[in-house]
Amino acid sequence: MSIEDKVIEILSSSQNYVSGTNLASMLGVSRATVNRVIKKLIAKGYPVDVHPRLGYRLVMIDDLSSLSLYVKNLNTYVKYSVHYLPACFSTQDIAESLAIEGASEGTVVIAERMERGRGRLRRSWSASEGGLWFSVILRPPFVKNLQLVTLAIGVGVASGIRKSTGLEVKLKWPNDVLYNGKKVGGILVEGKLEADKVHYIIAGIGVNVNNTLPPELTELATTLSSAAGKKLNRIPIFLSILRELDAQYSLLLRGEEKKIIKEWKKLSYTLNKMVEVIMDNEKIVGLAVDLLPDGALLVKTGEGEFRKIYSGDIIHLREA
Numbered sequence: 001m002s003i004e005d006k007v008i009e010i011l012s013s014s015q016n017y018v019s020g021t022n023l024a025s026m027l028g029v030s031r032a033t034v035n036r037v038i039k040k041l042i043a044k045g046y047p048v049d050v051h052p053r054l055g056y057r058l059v060m061i062d063d064l065s066s067l068s069l070y071v072k073n074l075n076t077y078v079k080y081s082v083h084y085l086p087a088c089f090s091t092q093d094i095a096e097s098l099a100i101e102g103a104s105e106g107t108v109v110i111a112e113r114m115e116r117g118r119g120r121l122r123r124s125w126s127a128s129e130g131g132l133w134f135s136v137i138l139r140p141p142f143v144k145n146l147q148l149v150t151l152a153i154g155v156g157v158a159s160g161i162r163k164s165t166g167l168e169v170k171l172k173w174p175n176d177v178l179y180n181g182k183k184v185g186g187i188l189v190e191g192k193l194e195a196d197k198v199h200y201i202i203a204g205i206g207v208n209v210n211n212t213l214p215p216e217l218t219e220l221a222t223t224l225s226s227a228a229g230k231k232l233n234r235i236p237i238f239l240s241i242l243r244e245l246d247a248q249y250s251l252l253l254r255g256e257e258k259k260i261i262k263e264w265k266k267l268s269y270t271l272n273k274m275v276e277v278i279m280d281n282e283k284i285v286g287l288a289v290d291l292l293p294d295g296a297l298l299v300k301t302g303e304g305e306f307r308k309i310y311s312g313d314i315i316h317l318r319e320a
Contacts, residue, residue, distance in 0.1 A: 003027060007037050008046065008058065008073045013164060013240050015233060017054035060235045062210075064110055070239055071108075076246040077253075078106040078138075085111040092188065092204040095135035099192075099200035103137055108242075110134035130211035131223075132234055136245070138201040140253060143193060146201075147295035147310065148257055150175050150189045152248040153203045155263045157185055159248075160241030161207065167227050170269035173288070173297045173314055177207070178269050181316070182222040184208050205241065209234050257293065265291055274317040275299065277309050284309070285317070 006027055011018060023034045038056055042048050047059040060070070067082045074080060081104070088094055091109040098107055111134070114127035127133045143149060154171050161169050161177065161184075169185070170178045177185030184207060191201035208223040210231050225232050251259050265271060270288050277284040277299060286301040297309040 003029065003033070003037055004041060005073050005075065007034075007041065008070075009075060011048070011056060011058035012060065012070050012073065013236050013243070014057065015165065015236055017049075017051055017057045019055035021055075023056065060233055062233045062235065064112060064234065064238075067110065067235065067238065070235060071242070074239065074243060074246075076243060077250050078242075078246045079104070080106040080108055080136075080242055083107065083109045085109065087111055087113050087115065089116040090114055091133055091135040092190065092202055095137055095202045095204075096190070096200075099137045099202060105137060105139040107137040108134055110238075127206060128211045130225075131209050132205070132207040132238055132241075134205055134238070136203045136205070136242075138203060138249065140198055140201065140249075143191075143198050143201070144257070145294055146189060146191070146193070147174065148252065148260065149201060149203075150187060151264050151291075151295050152252050152260045153187050153189060153205070153245060155260060155267060156245030156248040157187060157205055157207070157241050158267050159263070160244040161185070161224065161237060163244065164237045164240035165224055165228060165232060167224060169267075171264060171267045172316070173268070173270040173291070173309075174295075174311075179222055179224070179227045181269070183220060184222055184224055184227070203245070207237070207241075209237065261291055261293060261295075270297065270314060270316065276315040276317055277307075277312045278315070279309075279312040288314075 010026060020031050020034050024031050038048055049057050049059050065084045067084060071080045071082050088111045091111050091114060095109040113129045114133050154175060158169050158171050158177050161167060167179060172178050175187040176183050186206050188204035192199040210225045211223060213221055248260055273288055275288045284299060284301060284307055286299040288297055289300050290298040292298055299307045299309055301307060
């Protein structure tokens with residue numbers, strides 16, 4: 001990866017200016033080298049804004065149709081490519097069709113809005129213009145546990161949002177991203193797996209950014225722009241999520257699930273809270289005490305019984 005690509009990667013991941021001093025430090029080069037690289041990028045047509053006191057920023061119009069220009073500069077294991085759509089029924093369905101046709105790992109389907117967005121258990125998902133609604137095709141050679149894939153994707157999404165916006169989002173087991181207890185994002189992992197082969201996995205990701213929420217959802221959900229108090233550029237958030245997703249996926253491929261579990265625990269909103277777990281034919285109330293190595297949530301009931309939860313809806317009741 002050239003130094004020019006590294007500068008573009010750093011600038012495209014920030015909502016704000018990056019000082020020349022910080023750039024030089026991150027790259028391990030002199031300020032003079034940074035200045036030369038910036039001049040080369042401007043000469044090549046990159047829209048770099050230079051501020052005498054604040055430093056540099058990449059002027060990115062919040063236009064998702066231009067994502068391919070930025071994705072090619074990501075220094076990641078997964079080689080991403082973007083299929084942009086102004087609107088569709090479901091990015092998940094389109095990504096699955098592409099996967100069946102042989103689309104490569106890292107293929108991303110992203111839409112400005114979805115008419116039939118869905119979440120876990122096929123629940124509908126409000127996906128109006130202004131949010132990030134996309135699905136990523138992954139082709140791991142094996143999968144020990146699909147739950148761990150969901151948790152890894154969750155860590156990637158939350159970490160990406162944190163690094164690009166500074167907002168301290170948290171994770172609710174098994175697949176929600178929260179800000180101050182309200183939902184700002186969700187993850188849906190689907191795929192075609194056999195006993196000895198993974199054909200494909202589709203990671204569906206939805207993040208409320210600048211979109212307007214239906215009135216009936218405002219008590220339970222919020223947007224990143226509401227949390228930040230301003231409209232946000234979605235491109236740095238998207239790129240940051242892809243980069244962090246790649247990092248967690250790479251851990252999964254190397255069999256380093258313990259690191260994923262550790263990171264998930266750091267970001268958890270669920271652990272050490274009283275929860276109500278609603279399953280098909282049972283309801284459990286207890287303290288969420290741990291996330292187990294296989295991704296199960298360990299809940300201690302009022303009777304002192306420890307229950308491993310592999311699926312179900314979680315309602316947070318109160319701090320323990």
